[in-house]
Amino acid sequence: DSGVTQTPKHLITATGQRVTLRCSPRSGDLSVYWYQQSLDQGLQFLIQYYNGEERAKGNILERFSAQQFPDLHSELNLSSLELGDSALYFCASSARPGVGNSPLHFGNGTRLTVT
Amino acid sequence: AQTVTQSQPEMSVQEAETVTLSCTYDTSESDYYLFWYKQPPSRQMILVIRQEAYKQQNATENRFSVNFQKAAKSFSLKISDSQLGDAAMYFCAYRSANSGNTPLVFGKGTRLSVIA
Numbered sequence: 660d661s662g663v664t665q666t667p668k669h670l671i672t673a674t675g676q677r678v679t680l681r682c683s684p685r686s687g688d689l690s691v692y693w694y695q696q697s698l699d700q701g702l703q704f705l706i707q708y709y710n711g712e713e714r715a716k717g718n719i720l721e722r723f724s725a726q727q728f729p730d731l732h733s734e735l736n737l738s739s740l741e742l743g744d745s746a747l748y749f750c751a752s753s754a755r756p757g758v759g760n761s762p763l764h765f766g767n768g769t770r771l772t773v774t
Numbered sequence: 775a776q777t778v779t780q781s782q783p784e785m786s787v788q789e790a791e792t793v794t795l796s797c798t799y800d801t802s803e804s805d806y807y808l809f810w811y812k813q814p815p816s817r818q819m820i821l822v823i824r825q826e827a828y829k830q831q832n833a834t835e836n837r838f839s840v841n842f843q844k845a846a847k848s849f850s851l852k853i854s855d856s857q858l859g860d861a862a863m864y865f866c867a868y869r870s871a872n873s874g875n876t877p878l879v880f881g882k883g884t885r886l887s888v889i890a
Contacts, residue, residue, distance in 0.1 A: 661818075692877055701865060701882040702819075715877055747817060751878075762809055763878055765819035 662686065665750050665766035673774055677738040680769045684731055684752030690714065691733040692763060693725055694749040702749065708733055740773045747771075776801045778868050780881035787856045788889050794841075795851045795884045797866030805871040808842065808849045809878065813863040822864070825849065827871070853886075861888045 662685035672678055684691050693705040704717035708727035719725075722740075727733045737744060747770050751763040777800045787793035799808070810822040825833045825842050832840050837857075841850045853860055863885050867878040 702878075702880045704877045704879070707877050717877065749819060751819075762807075762821050762824055764821070765811075767816075767818055770817075 661764040661766065663750060663752050663764050663766035665748075665769050667769060668767065669770045669772075671772045671774065672740060674740055674742060676740050676773075677736065678740065678771065680735040680737070680748055680750075680771075682733045682735070682750030682752075682766060684733070684750075685764055688752035688764070689731065690753050691727055691731070692751045692753075693719075693733070693735050694751065696747040696749060696768075697743075698746070705735070737771070742773050745771055745773045776803070776806075776868050776870065776879050778866050778879055778881035780864075780866055780884050782884045783882070784885045784887070786887040786889055787853070787860075789856055789858060791856055792852060792854045793856055793886065795853075795864050795866075795886065797849045797851070797881060799847050799849065799866075799868050801847070801868065801870075803870055803872060807869040807871055808840075809867040809869065810838070810840070810849075810851045811865045811867060811880075812860075813865065813883070814859075814861070819865075823851065856888050858888050858890060861886055 664683040666681045689710045692707045694702040705719040707715040725735045747768045749768045751765045779798045806827045808825045812820045823835045837854045839852045863883045865883045866881040870876045
């Protein structure tokens with residue numbers, strides 16, 4: 660168990676809809692990362708937050724947005740969904756204060772299916 | 775921008791044998807970290823091994839070891855005494871050390887099959 664919790668595990672929705680994916684990082688981790696993994700593909704970095712502030716942006720569409728709250732949990736909002744948005748969305752966390760550069764610990768992902 | 779290349783989309787190995795998965799990367803940085811992650815059919819991302827670029831000694835974790843060639847920008851993973859449970863997708867990943875807690879850049883992965 661990585662300690663990173665993602666909800667929901669599965670999500671099925673229709674094109675044009677909006678969904679919210681939730682992530683609770685490992686206790687003490689300040690940084691949250693969102694990745695998208697399409698079928699049989701590698702992981703594409705979307706966005707990173709550190710202690711509530713956006714730190715880095717990857718290939719995130721304008722229809723997608725995210726935020727990190729004061730309790731350090733994060734939400735990824737996907738709107739105007741298209742069939743091509745169907746993917747596995749991972750959240751990962753890292754960066755406990757006082758610990759050097761640590762690896763990312765991943766949640767189990769949210770499987771999004773857009774029909 | 776950094777890129778990671780895994781040139782072997784699929785590999786197979788006999789149980790108890792040894793297999794090596796290849797990874798190359800492109801960077802102009804001198805300080806960075808390299809990782810191998812395993813993704814079994816459950817789709818979890820599991821850290822297998824990591825290497826700090828400033829360390830010359832290759833990292834080992836039980837049956838898993840790496841061959842890190844900094845000048846060649848190569849980072850291969852060797853799995854010894856392969857087990858059925860090693861069957862999975864394996865992803866090589868790069869992380870810059872320059873600005874702290876940066877995202878990982880992943881390769882496209884190598885699917886490893888283990889034959890009984």
